[in-house]
Amino acid sequence: MKNGVKSPPSPPRKRRGWPLTVASGVLGMLVWAGLAASGIEGFPGPVPVAERAVDLISDGTLFGDLAASLRRVFTGFVLGVGLAVPVGFLMGWYRTARGLLDPWLQFFRMVPPLAIIPLAIVLMGIDETPKIFVIFLAAFLSSVVSTYQGVISVDPTLINAARVLGATDRTVFASVVVPASTPFILVGMRIGLGASWATVVAAELIAAQAGLGYRMQQAQLYYDLPTIFVQLIVIGLAGLLMDRALLLAERRLTHWQERR
Template sequence: MLMGIGELPKVFVIFLAAFLACVISTYQGVVGVDKTLINAARVLGAKDGRIFARVVVPASTPFILVGMRVGLGSAWATLVAAELLAAQAGLGYRMQQAQLYYDLATIFVDIIAIGILGLVMDRLLLLAETKLTGWQERR
């Protein structure tokens, strides 16, 4: 209500959906950094900034990328919901309009498009995760 009825509230809700998942996952990654690695860097003379850049960020990268994938899913679902409720364009809006005229073909095509776009975005993040965390042991 504070932001009005334009696009800003929708963008803010989508941002919150993605941001919170990313922050929580990143926090878990930073907290879980092995203290031995930090102590080894200190013994070798590294200062706090260098430890953060060379030890904490690389060790947290898998968690950050998982948070981004979860955030992407949340943002995508929130985007479609926001379009279904109050939008003048987008796949959700098209589905809402097709519902009024019982146009099942359009609804199914939009659902498939939403699924394909979500899958492509997720696979792109998975590819980035594979490239950025190639050093990580896979199970």
Template sequence: MTSTIPVRGAPPGATAPPGRSRAGRRPNRTSLRMLGLNAVAVAIGLAVWAGLARAGVEGLPGPLAVADRGWDLIESGTLLEDTAASLRRVFIGFLLGSLLAVPVGFLMGWYVTARGLIEPYVQFFRTIPPLAIIPLAIVLLGIGETPKIFVITLAAFLSSVISTFQGVVSVDKTLINAARVLGAGDGVTFRRVVVPASSPFILVGMRIGLGSAWATLVAAELIAAQQGVGYRMQQAQLYYDLPTIFVGLITIGVLGLIMDRILLLVERRLTRWQERR
């Protein structure tokens, strides 16, 4: 039987078509409002930036100068090559760090023995900035792609593993006990209860890990890189080429934002069961 919804203010007996409730329309309105606010925020930021440049802030290039420099780099192919190199390093490092962080976080959260053995090392390395590992990475791994990816992987791993661990230990014990009362073993309970319940924490940790990977990129490309957005920014610094530095900053920010939005869409699809505001 198809349920009907009374229409407010309509004649008695009038109903709304199925699937057209106010609750169903709210997410679309909220999304449109957020897009509008995002556009306003970008416009305000560009206006402030242009105003500061016009006011004569020392060395600050305006949006048009940065756009012209960006177009020159695109036409020459330099920006596309640098972007491809940086994306490859970030993607590989982020993927490796996340794939390692999720099982380690699950082990720490599910098994007390594993937590006691692993947590001291995780907490120890969390206090050491990944950038401080660069000299050691160069000595042990050389100056090729391996040390760059290693440093990015470490940054993504340390940002994600704690979130995964916290997600496992935060699972409602009532759900676990209910599954066991119904006859589920540890494997089934872990797979059918713990993993879904901790997935929001895992995905948030992955988003944080992605940010850490991008934040580490510029320093990682200090290691004898010949291409990359961070490498291009460092070269521009030597010649006081501020427009190129701004192009690099905007490129990293836009790429990071796009990848974060993709992760956010995945999070919403995998956590539809979770109540949202």
């Protein structure tokens, strides 16, 4: 109370969701242990997988494979998003560019990036170039659609109001369209990140000398299920951490949005 006037009640703090996250993780481990104890032939439990992870960490194999996959994903993802954002803005802002590019964009969206892998290997060889190219393609196609959709979804009232106040097209684009499109762009980036991880694993299964997907293929030949589980867990954790980083960036860049 100040000067006899009651202060407005402070907004309730959002409850943290970490207890549910921990409970979900514990439940998942229990289900995993239960499946392993149920007698499924060859299905490894948490303990054998953890022991295999320690072995792979000790000899440096796991970190080497993780570094190789991360390098490919990061390179292809950054290149794909870096091209997708300006192309998406171009398509959303100019109808001519939309008419020229949209048919080709929709055509290539119907072709899975994984189907491009054999062609990329034949044309580009078996080094890093085809792997990065298919990751780039997966990230680009996911992000460009979201960016384009974000631009055309901007409320026309905001654009008209800015123009009435004397704003030029450049000012309208920079001050209205770009901020309003940012949530769409970041959602597209998160989708593109998942597509990038799926694509790199497939590419490494076909032609690679190192990487998480390559190690899974080698383990498959020897029916080494614990190693396969280790690689799957590492892929999931690496992708989850990268996704959380994008989600944090989204919250910081779009703090003006109302959230439930």
